[in-house]
Amino acid sequence: MDYKEEDYLQLSGIQHFLFCRRQWALIHLEQQWVENVHTIDGMLMHERAHDPDAAVRRGDLLSVRALKVHSAKLGLSGECDVVEFHRTLDGIELAKREGLWLPYPVEYKKGKPKQGSEDAAQLCAQAMCLEEMLCCDIAEGALFYGENRRREVVAFTSSLRELVRDTVREMHTLFERGYTPKVKPTKACNACSLKELCVPKLLKQQSVSGYLRKEMEGEAE
Numbered sequence: 001m002d003y004k005e006e007d008y009l010q011l012s013g014i015q016h017f018l019f020c021r022r023q024w025a026l027i028h029l030e031q032q033w034v035e036n037v038h039t040i041d042g043m044l045m046h047e048r049a050h051d052p053d054a055a056v057r058r059g060d061l062l063s064v065r066a067l068k069v070h071s072a073k074l075g076l077s078g079e080c081d082v083v084e085f086h087r088t089l090d091g092i093e094l095a096k097r098e099g100l101w102l103p104y105p106v107e108y109k110k111g112k113p114k115q116g117s118e119d120a121a122q123l124c125a126q127a128m129c130l131e132e133m134l135c136c137d138i139a140e141g142a143l144f145y146g147e148n149r150r151r152e153v154v155a156f157t158s159s160l161r162e163l164v165r166d167t168v169r170e171m172h173t174l175f176e177r178g179y180t181p182k183v184k185p186t187k188a189c190n191a192c193s194l195k196e197l198c199v200p201k202l203l204k205q206q207s208v209s210g211y212l213r214k215e216m217e218g219e220a221e
């Protein structure tokens with residue numbers, strides 16, 4: 001089933017959703033956003049990648065910045081930081097360009113590579129949008145990390161594609177229900193830009209003090 005355009009969700013929400021479902025809901029359902037040093041760094045890096053002087057050609061490589069993408073199958077829309085088009089025999093035709101070109105999405109991230117698969121899933125979703133829009137197959141793309149200034153190649157395997165489909169399906173379900181999951185503090189909270197808003201520590205303290213109060217009440221009985 002294809003989604004209607006008005007039901008498309010933001011593609012970038014995949015990384016939030018896989019990091020923490022509550023963070024995704026606060027940002028995408030409740031529209032809350034707290035800027036901290038992490039998000040500002042990330043935005044500056046994205047602004048550099050999103051310089052609208054857009055298409056640059058160097059030989060058999062054409063780079064396009066801030067390319068808007070969407071998928072009716074996934075019900076997503078968003079923007080790719082950079083899509084490189086590599087000139088190759090098994091590529092696709094592009095308007096006003098000679099030869100055949102294969103798209104290769106590149107996503108810029110602040111910091112260093114993460115343990116989780118959220119960045120790879122976001123990139124894979126971009127590739128799946130490009131495949132649907134351009135009728136082609138994209139085998140891989142790359143994540144560029146600001147901290148070590150290195151590119152990591154990401155293969156768009158069937159299991160990564162399945163993760164994207166499952167995640168997006170769940171995002172649509174929560175969005176339709178308008179449901180914000182409850183706080184479950186984890187190590188990820190330390191790096192979360194919404195922690196002041198979400199107050200996991202406070203809730204933790206409440207539960208500890210509640211626990212102590214209960215213990216004391218138990219002793220008094």
Ligand code: SF4
Pocket residue numbers: 019020021022023026183184185186188189192193194195198199200
């Ligand atoms: S502070 Fe923790 S629980 Fe709250 S949104 Fe962030 S990661 Fe999720």
